[in-house]
Amino acid sequence: MFEIPNYIVVREYAAGISNNLPLIYFPIIDRYDNSADKTARVGYLGRVNYSFANKYFLEGSVRRDASYLFAPGYRVGYFPGVSGGWRITEEGFMKRLLNNSTNVLSDLKLRASWGILGDDTNPYDNSNPIVPPYAYLPGYNYNQGIAILDGNSVTVSRDKGVPTTNITWLKSQMTDVGVDFSFIRGTKYLSHDASIKASWAKTE
Numbered sequence: 001m002f003e004i005p006n007y008i009v010v011r012e013y014a015a016g017i018s019n020n021l022p023l024i025y026f027p028i029i030d031r032y033d034n035s036a037d038k039t040a041r042v043g044y045l046g047r048v049n050y051s052f053a054n055k056y057f058l059e060g061s062v063r064r065d066a067s068y069l070f071a072p073g074y075r076v077g078y079f080p081g082v083s084g085g086w087r088i089t090e091e092g093f094m095k096r097l098l099n100n101s102t103n104v105l106s107d108l109k110l111r112a113s114w115g116i117l118g119d120d121t122n123p124y125d126n127s128n129p130i131v132p133p134y135a136y137l138p139g140y141n142y143n144q145g146i147a148i149l150d151g152n153s154v155t156v157s158r159d160k161g162v163p164t165t166n167i168t169w170l171k172s173q174m175t176d177v178g179v180d181f182s183f184i185r186g187t188k189y190l191s192h193d194a195s196i197k198a199s200w201a202k203t204e
Helices: 091-099
Strands: 002-004 007-009 041-054 056-067 076-087 107-120 126-131 144-150 152-155 167-183 186-203
Touching: 056 107, 076 167
Parallel strands: none
Antiparallel strands: 002 007, 041 056, 056 076, 076 107, 107 167, 144 152, 167 186
C-alpha cells in the first residue's frame, strides 16, 4: 500500500485458498480507486461461392467468434449461413417465352438465404453487453455502502453474488426469400423480400 494525501490506492493479493478481504477504513480520504480492465473479441469468417452458367448461385459461410464476456467454456460460438439464387431469365424456356427480348423483362432472379447470427450485446439496449464484464468470476463490489464500527465510518465491500457462468451468445436465426426484377432493358428495377427472424439465448 502506498499513500498520497487524501488518496489511497490499495493492491490486493488473492491467496490460493482464501478470498478474505482486509477491513479497510476510509475516514479521511476522498476517493478509493482500484480497477483493471481487459477486453477481447476475435472472429474468423470462411466463405465459399459457386455459380453455374450465370443461372445458379450458391454460397456457404461460417463464422467463429469468441467474446471475453462469457465463461471460458462458453466463449466461442459458430454461426453458419447459406444462400442460393436462380436467374430465371437465363433459362431456355424463359428466353423463348420472351422471344430473346429484354424490352419488357430484362432480368428475373429468385433468391433465398438462411443463417444464424451471434450477438453479445443486450437485446433491449445495444449499448450494453448481454452480461456485465467478468460476471463469471467471483469477487467483490467496492464502495457499497457505509457501516459504523466502534464509532468509525467504514466504507464496505459486498460479495458480487453467484457468478453468471452459463450465459453464452445470443443467437438469431434469419430466413429470407426475395425476388429481383429489372425491366425495359435494365432501366427499371424492383426488389422484394420476406424475412423471418427468431432469437434465443442459450443457458445450461
